[in-house]
Amino acid sequence: MGFSAHSTAGIAAVLLMAACSHQASPVTDAPAAASPALASVISAPPAETTGGFDGARAYKHVAGLVAIGPHPAGTDGIRRAQAYIIEQLKSFGCPVEEQDFHASTPIGDVAMKNILVKIPSANPNIILYASHYDTKRIDNFVGADDAGSSSGVLVEFARLVCARKNATTIWLAFLDGEEAFNLQWADPDNTYGSRELAASLALSGTLRHVKAMILVDMVGPASPVFKRETNSTPWLTDILWSTASRLGYGKVFIDEKSAIEDDHLSFLNRDVPATDIIDLEVPYWHTTNDTLDKIDPRALAITGHVLIASLPELEKKIH
Numbered sequence: 001m002g003f004s005a006h007s008t009a010g011i012a013a014v015l016l017m018a019a020c021s022h023q024a025s026p027v028t029d030a031p032a033a034a035s036p037a038l039a040s041v042i043s044a045p046p047a048e049t050t051g052g053f054d055g056a057r058a059y060k061h062v063a064g065l066v067a068i069g070p071h072p073a074g075t076d077g078i079r080r081a082q083a084y085i086i087e088q089l090k091s092f093g094c095p096v097e098e099q100d101f102h103a104s105t106p107i108g109d110v111a112m113k114n115i116l117v118k119i120p121s122a123n124p125n126i127i128l129y130a131s132h133y134d135t136k137r138i139d140n141f142v143g144a145d146d147a148g149s150s151s152g153v154l155v156e157f158a159r160l161v162c163a164r165k166n167a168t169t170i171w172l173a174f175l176d177g178e179e180a181f182n183l184q185w186a187d188p189d190n191t192y193g194s195r196e197l198a199a200s201l202a203l204s205g206t207l208r209h210v211k212a213m214i215l216v217d218m219v220g221p222a223s224p225v226f227k228r229e230t231n232s233t234p235w236l237t238d239i240l241w242s243t244a245s246r247l248g249y250g251k252v253f254i255d256e257k258s259a260i261e262d263d264h265l266s267f268l269n270r271d272v273p274a275t276d277i278i279d280l281e282v283p284y285w286h287t288t289n290d291t292l293d294k295i296d297p298r299a300l301a302i303t304g305h306v307l308i309a310s311l312p313e314l315e316k317k318i319h
């Protein structure tokens with residue numbers, strides 16, 4: 001994803017600030033553990049304190065995706081990431097569909113795959129949750145935060161909503177090809193998966209049933225700060241941010257604004273209400289420093305807690 005043209009000038013200052021204020025994942029207060037990885041896992045809050053969403057499970061999925069190594073669109077790595085995600089979803093009993101397509105990119109035709117979970121309901125209105133799972137095409141870039149964190153959250157979220165009695169149809173989309181093939185993020189070299197999904201739903205007539213699209217992207221740092229994304233649909237952003245405030249996460253979901261271009265634009269451009277939960281102001285963004293040690297299970301748990309806790313209000317709103 002990228003900052004919009006309006007906010008580009010602020011990036012350097014913002015990143016400098018972030019570099020000063022962000023700290024390494026604080027695992028030192030965790031009880032003694034058998035391995036560093038386990039120490040991080042047990043720093044997640046108990047699932048019963050975060051709406052049943054298990055930050056430790058989400059972290060384990062991030063670790064699983066990072067262990068695959070780099071997985072840009074069209075590579076062997078992403079095929080292993082697809083297998084991992086699909087295996088997890090099926091283990092929860094989620095109905096999984098694969099949307100295979102070909103994208104025309106700066107390096108030629110690339111085979112891509114969106115992974116979809118479509119949880120049926122008597123109510124045909126759809127709430128769509130999405131995360132991209134491809135990593136940026138940079139040597140040795142494993143993308144723990146971008147796109148491991150949000151994909152790990154969405155896999156754990158799937159465990160909850162596939163077993164939940166939902167009042168509306170809920171879809172989850174693991175999107176391919178969000179990242180640009182070129183180093184710079186410039187249209188149309190980005191968001192291949194979300195554009196394909198939105199276009200195919202428009203063609204089939206299903207898009208009019210999608211009443212809300214909630215994107216998660218880069219939700220893993222130790223001190224996450226999510227600003228209200230200004231391209232997004234205000235009422236939808238309000239539901240998430242007010243839920244966060246009610247849960248005591250007002251210092252994570254803050255009222256400051258930021259304009260970010262991301263997969264939600266593919267739906268906003270087709271008049272589907274959409275929003276984006278993202279902390280792009282991290283010093284390791286799109287560098288090989290985006291590694292597992294940057295991921296705090298608590299950040300994943302907070303994000304997941306807000307997703308699951310805001311669902312009843314969202315269901316009421318679009319019923």
Ligand SMILES: [Zn+2]
Pocket residue numbers: 001136146179286
């Ligand atoms: Zn990225």
